[in-house]
Amino acid sequence: MRSLLSGALVRAKAAAAATAMAAALTVFAAPVAHADxxxxxxxxxxxxxxxxxxxxxxxxxxxxxxTVTTPQLSGRHKIRIFLPSGYAADPGRRWPVAYFxxxxxxxxxxxxxxxxLHSDSMITVVPDGGLKGWYANWAMQNTALGAAHWETFHIAQVVPFIDANLRTIADxxxxxxxxxxxxGYGALHYAEFHPDLFGHVASLSGGIDLGMPAVRAAVVATELNITGAWCAVSTSGTGRCPAYGPYVDSDAIFGSPYPVLGADRLWNEVDPAATANLARLAGHDITLYTGSQGPVDHFTEIxxxxxxxxxxxxxxxSRFVDYGNGATMGSTCNGGxxxxxxxxxxxxxxxxxxxxFRTTS
Known part of the structure; x- marks a missing residue:
């Protein structure tokens, strides 16, 4: 564990130097609303x-x-919304919601x-999670990214905001x-710590076991903006290396990752794989997907x-789908x-x- 993380720390300066170049990249540029x-x-x-x-x-x-602002986060943050095709035509109908x-x-x-994700049977809400927000209220709030209360933003703000403004079935x-x-980490964590809000949860290739040194190292790599093996497996789907924003301290999100004298207390408290946390999912609809190929899904499978x-x-x-090398998922999937x-x-x-959703209507 120490060798994985110390190697990441040594490369921190190089990662910081790349930040300016990474900031110039944009992903999936979207059209802005016009009068027509x-x-x-x-x-x-x-x-x-x-x-x-x-x-x-x-x-x-x-x-x-x-696009919204909030005191809980620095800067502006987007919320993308997919409505069912019949939403406007049926003003008396309410809809279930999936948060992606x-x-x-x-x-x-x-x-x-x-x-x-663009379903005719439900509303889909896609809130900004930050380049490396990890769906957490950060341990440090004085980094280059400023305020970073991501969990509060999503749970205490976005969910009730959507219920207040759209015709949702709010249970x-x-x-x-x-x-x-x-x-995938965020989904399982939110379902565990807010079981009154979510009855269904799915994690795809998620970093859902914070007890694994490789998963902790992946979190630290995003904090230090060290892409490494992640460069070849960008989650953006653009083929470009993902950028994780400005360098922040390796303890910024969950505190110290080192399991020494309880220093990693926060990691253990929010670990989705912890038995006490999993027990909170009693009565939930739980689904896990993962492949097994490449430097990342090798570990997400474990x-x-x-x-x-x-x-x-x-x-x-629970339902567990391990599609391995991707053959069962079709020609586009290589298991990565x-x-x-x-x-x-x-x-x-x-x-x-x-x-x-239909069976509970």
Whole structure:
């Protein structure tokens, strides 16, 4: 463990030097709304969120992005929303909601790489998770990124904001949280720590076992903006190396990663694979996907197997799909850490989620 992390620390200066170049990259540039753009629902500020005037991006009447500010986070943050095609035509109907959490180095626009997320049976909300937010309220709030209360932003602000502004069915039986890679961690963590909000959870190639040195090293690599092996497996789907923003301290998110004299207390408290945390998922619909190929999914497969085994020991039902080399996921999947695998995995999962929502209507 120490050798993995110390190597990352040594390369920190090089990572910081690359930050300026990385900042110039943009991913999935989206059109900004014009006067003749399709009409989209209006949103009222609230729950600590303030919309940025003129910053909406309209792809269609059922696919748009709003931009908000909040004291919980520095800067502006996007929320992309997919509405069912019948949303406007049936004003008396309410809809279930799936929250999709993108991966590290990604953006809300990554969701466009998985067409299944744009469902006619539910609303899909894709909130910004930061380049390396890890869906956490950071231990350090004085880094180059400033305020970083990502969990508070999503749970205490975005969820009630969406329920207040869209016609949702606002109960856990009709609310899901789904994520991949970094977002796979976020999905399982949110479902565990907020079981009253989410009745359905799915993690795809998630970093869901913080007890594994390789997973801790991956988190630290994003803090230090060291891409390394991640360069070849960008979650953005653009083929470019992902950038994780400015360098921050290796203890910034979860505190010290070293298991010495309890220094890694926060890592252990929020570890999705911890038995005590998994026990909170009693009664939930749980799904895990992973491949087994490449420098990342080699480890996400181990993490998913660890979680599945502990769920089984707890007697909690779950569905585990290990697609290995990707052959079972179709011609686009090579079993690695990419949307060539995640898009068909979501195409497999979303109809199952839609069916689960219907059975609880």
């Amino acid at each position: 753009a399709p009409a989209i629902p209006s949103f009222t500020d609230g729950y600590g969120l303030t919309q940025v005037a003129g910053a909406s991006e309209v792809h269609s009447a059922t696919d748009f992005t709003i 959490l993108h991966g590290g180095g990604g953006t809300v626009d990554d969701a466009a790489a998985a067409p299944a 856990k039986s009709h609310r899901a949280v789904v994520g991949l890679s970094m977002g 993490a998913a197997k660890n979680v599945k085994a502990r769920l089984d020991r707890l007697g909690l039902p 850490h990419n949307y060539g695998c995640w898009a068909p995995a979501l195409a497999d999962y979303i109809p199952r989620l839609e069916s689960a």
